[in-house]
Amino acid sequence: MEIRIAGVVKESIVDxxxxxxxxxxxxxxxxxxxxxxxxxxxxxxxxxxxxxKIAEDIAKNPLLKGVxxxxxxxxEQPEALCELAEQVRAIGKDIVIYSGYTFEQLLEKKxxxxxxxxxxxxxLVDGRFxxxxxxxxxxxxxxxxxxxxxxxxxxxxxxxxxxxx
Numbered sequence: 001m002e003i004r005i006a007g008v009v010k011e012s013i014v015d016x017x018x019x020x021x022x023x024x025x026x027x028x029x030x031x032x033x034x035x036x037x038x039x040x041x042x043x044x045x046x047x048x049x050x051x052x053k054i055a056e057d058i059a060k061n062p063l064l065k066g067v068x069x070x071x072x073x074x075x076e077q078p079e080a081l082c083e084l085a086e087q088v089r090a091i092g093k094d095i096v097i098y099s100g101y102t103f104e105q106l107l108e109k110k111x112x113x114x115x116x117x118x119x120x121x122x123x124l125v126d127g128r129f130x131x132x133x134x135x136x137x138x139x140x141x142x143x144x145x146x147x148x149x150x151x152x153x154x155x156x157x158x159x160x161x162x163x164x165x
Contacts, residue, residue, distance in 0.1 A: 001051045003080035006040040006072055008054070010061065016096035016123065016140055018065025021058045023084070025072035030100035034131040036142060040072035051080055055087035066094035066122070075099050075106060078113035085120040094122040096140075102126045103149050103160040123163060124149040139165050 006024040009015070015022045024037060026046030031038075039045065058067055067088045069081055074097050085095050097117070099106065103126050106114055118124065125141050126149055133143035140148060148163040 001080045001083045002048050003051055003054070003077055003084070004043075004046050004048050005054075006037065006046040008057075010057070011063070012068065014140070015068040015070060015098070016066060016125075019063050020066050020068045020096065021061065021064050021093075022068040022070055023054060024070050025074045025077055025081070027076050028071050028073040028100065029076070030073060030128050032100060032129040032131075034134065035129055037071065043076075046072075051084040051087065054084055055091075058088060058093065059091050064093055066096060068096040068098065070098040071100075073100055075101055075109075075114055075117070078111065078117045082113055082116050082120070085117060089120060095120055096123045096125070097121050098125045100128040103147070103154060118151050119155060121151040124151050124154075126160075 004026040006026045009022040012020045012022045024040055026040055027043035028041045031041055074081055127146040130143045130145050133145045135144050150161050150163045153161040
């Protein structure tokens with residue numbers, strides 16, 4: 001399946017626990033002031049590639065703990081990311097997703113692909129980046145309002161349950 005991406009980082013240690021392959025999706029409606037990846041905002045920018053090609057690249061590295069979907073806004077392309085997530089999980093890797101939407105906002109979308117993508121994720125880093133809340137001491141996030149959500153526990157409980165690191 002085709003997906004529009006801004007790029008990838010093949011070995012990241014800042015986008016979730018362990019060594020991760022990070023896919024930066026292209027296109028974001030949030031336009032947070034101070035965004036770390038403003039080049040990902042334009043929905044017509046980046047490049048179009050195939051999820052199978054990305055999955056094959058991921059499978060080449062046995063050191064990876066998992067894959068992170070960042071952006072841009074990953075939930076603007078949930079169908080393509082669901083396909084990629086299935087391929088990633090089939091090779092035993094976990095999924096972390098960064099989103100400017102909160103967990104609650106994602107549930108409100110009532111989009112089956114969004115729900116499926118959440119169900120395949122280990123962790124969701126949710127919420128927009130807020131410059132006034134910027135805190136460089138936080139692990140895996142840029143501002144204090146952002147949460148580390150345990151997707152499995154949260155979906156089971158029907159409410160956001162944070163991971164304490």
